[in-house]
Amino acid sequence: MKMGCGCSIKILAGVTIILLVLLLTGLILGPLGSSLLGIKTPSFLNVTKPHVELPSEGIFHVSGFSITNTLIASWLTIIVLIGLVYVCTRKMKLIPGRLQSLAELIVETLLNFVKGVAGEKHARTIFPVVATIFLYVLTNAYLALLPFFGTIGITGHDGTFIPLFRAANTDINLPLSIAIISFVCVEFWGLRSLGFFRYLNTFFNFGQLRDGFISLFKGKIRPAISGIMFGFINIFVGGLEVLSHFIRIISFTFRLFGNMTAGEILLLVVTFLVPLIASIPFYGLELLVGFLQAMIFAGLTLVFGVIALAPHAEEPAHTS
Amino acid sequence: MEGIGINLPLLIVFVINFIILFGLLGIFLYKPVLKTLDERQARIKESMEQAEKIRQETERSEEEIKAHLEKARKEGQAVIAQATQIGERLKEEAKDSARQEAESVISKARTEIQRERDKAIEELRTEFADIAILAAEKVIKETVDKKKHRKLIDEVLKESTPFKQK
Known part of the structure; x- marks a missing residue:
């Protein structure tokens, strides 16, 4: 030096x-x-x-279905990811080479992350979904920073420029699809590990309502009234709980969509306003944002999954 | 919903995309890597257990060797002690027998000497008697006969103590 x-x-x-x-x-x-x-x-x-178009634009149509630029980008993501992974894990050995170490590093880091939250017992159940969400979102975000995104394109029917590749995360359908899968997986894990009625019980606590009616038949008016009242409140709370599970889908979707679209627009605007190198720091920022968003999406899925798999501490009270 | 572009067919395709990615990652990443990780973990565990076992075995055999050595040492000491004892005894015996032999030799020698001495004395006495007789004969020529002389001298000699006693 x-x-x-x-x-x-x-x-x-x-x-x-x-x-x-x-x-x-x-x-x-x-x-x-x-x-x-x-x-x-x-x-x-x-x-x-820059002209901002929120819906993704179709590049060509296959029997009425429009293949959009974001769909092409997501295919590219899958190809790149699987290609990389295939090269890395082609020849698995007990003593790893460099590429295999990379694959092991990724898997082990994610697995440890999952284990840290879910514990040893449920880690292997949750891990594939969480890891796939993380890798998918991350690769989508990072590939979108490459120069050919948004630059190579075709001219549409009305003379506008349509890029051939567009960041897949900025198409609302993609975050929504992952959010739906996350939701389905979480509910599936909950149902499978607890069974239908017990899982339902984690939302609705019927115990107090039942106790209220029992008291009513026994002729105890005061406990009956309070039991029935609280029972209905519990059911209402359960309804809110169910609603919150569906709201998760929306929050998942718009968190990722919003962040990624905002990032893309930020890059476009900065590049437009100050051409040349001013946008480089923002690329760095986007790297961070992409990682964070992938982490948040995967992490929240993990946490919701763990909550669904491991029943709440408060068991429904069977005795009055 | 048209404004932000929610599109059911596209959504379905994205869901399928994700499922495809999930499956492929499962086949090409999670399964092999997790298998390898588990295998390695098992191997490490196994080899560590083996190492532990070997260590214990080594310890045990070391202790055994130590015990053997201790035993051998004790045995050796016992043998040495015994040998020393035997040697001591042999020495004592040899000494004893030597002493006895010496004593017997001495006593034999002593009796021999005694015998020789007695013989010498006897011889001397007879010789002396003869000489005396001769001398007496010469002094008193044929006055007394030989037998009488002899008797006389013998009496004299008997009376003269120095030759009689030891």
């Missing part, structure tokens, strides 16, 4: 100057600076004005 100090400082200074020049050029000559200073933006810096 000490030896090549002068040289590396020179290089560092040079790189910094170049970066600054690029940044200033972008800042002054880009749409932001030019509109403020009244200079005309040179054509080579004129990035097309």
Whole structure:
């Protein structure tokens, strides 16, 4: 480090100057600076004005079904992910090579994460779903940062530009699909581990209502009234609980969709306003956001799954 | 819902996509890797158990060896002690027998000497008597006969104690 100090400082200074020049050029000559200073933006810096389209756009149609750019991106994600995984786990050995170590690292980290929350008993049940959600969301998010996303495209019927690839997470259907799968898995685990009636019991506590009616038949008016009242309140709370499970789908969907769409729009806008290098930090931010969103989606599925698998601490009271 | 693009067929395709990904990841990632991890864990556990077993065995055999050594040492000591005892005894016996032999030799020698001495004395006495007789004859020529002389001298000699007693 000490030896090549002068040289590396020179290089560092040079790189910094170049970066600054690029940044200033972008800042002054880009749409932001030019509109403020009244200079005309040179054509080579004129990035097309971003137009935000929330629904994904169809690229071509197969017998009435429109293959959208987000669908293509999600296929790309699957191909990349499976290709990578296939290469890594083609020859599994007890003493791992580099690629196998990578695969093991991913699986082991995720498995430990799941084990940490779900415990040894349920980890293997929950793990595949959680890991798949994590890898899918993460790969979708990271692939979307590659340059060919949003740049290569076709011209649509009305003359608008339609990119061939668009971040799959920014199509509401994809977060919704994962949210539905997460919901179905959570409810399935709950039903399977507890059985239908016991699982229903975790929502609705009929105990107090029943006790109330028993008291009524015995002629005890006061406990009967309070029992029946609280019984109905319990049922109402149970209804809210059921509702909250469905609301999870919506919150899952819009959390991911919102974050990813906002990130994409942020990148587009920054790139439009200040062309050249100003968007690089935002790419870093997007890396973080993508990781976080994948983590949150997988983590929440994990937590909901654990709650469904392991019954609540408060068992329905059978004795009055 | 059209505004943000919820689209049922697309949703279904995405669900199918996810299921496909889930299945493929299961086949190509989770199953083999988890299998390998489990296998490795089992192997590590096994080898650690084996190592523990070997360690215990080593300890046990070490103790056995120690016990053997201790036993051998004790035996050796016992043998040495016995040998020393035997040697001591042999020495004592040899000493005793030597002493006895020496004593017997001495006593034999002593009796021999006694015998020799007695013989010498006897011889000397006879010789002396002869000489005396001769001398007496020469002194008193034929006055007394030989037999009488002899008797006389014997009496004298008997009376003269120095030759009689030891």
